[in-house]
Amino acid sequence: MSDPVNHPEHYTASSIECIDAIRAALTPEEWRGYIKGNAIKYCWREKLKGGDQDLAKAVWYLTHLHQ
DSSP: OOBTTTBOGGGSSSSSOHHHHHHHHSOHHHHHHHHHHHHHHHHHHTTTTTTHHHHHHHHHHHHTTTO
């Protein structure tokens, strides 16, 4: 079953999730900026594109800041 917020199919098609590869490639400071930037992006566009799903994605990013 597809989960477009927590595990989108287009990011989980290989043996490692894209988000895990990105985190491994970044310093802790870069990771924090990446997370904040994505949360801002999803909040910014929610009324014009993804609605509640975009807000859920923003929350997803913020909850992964310290994981």
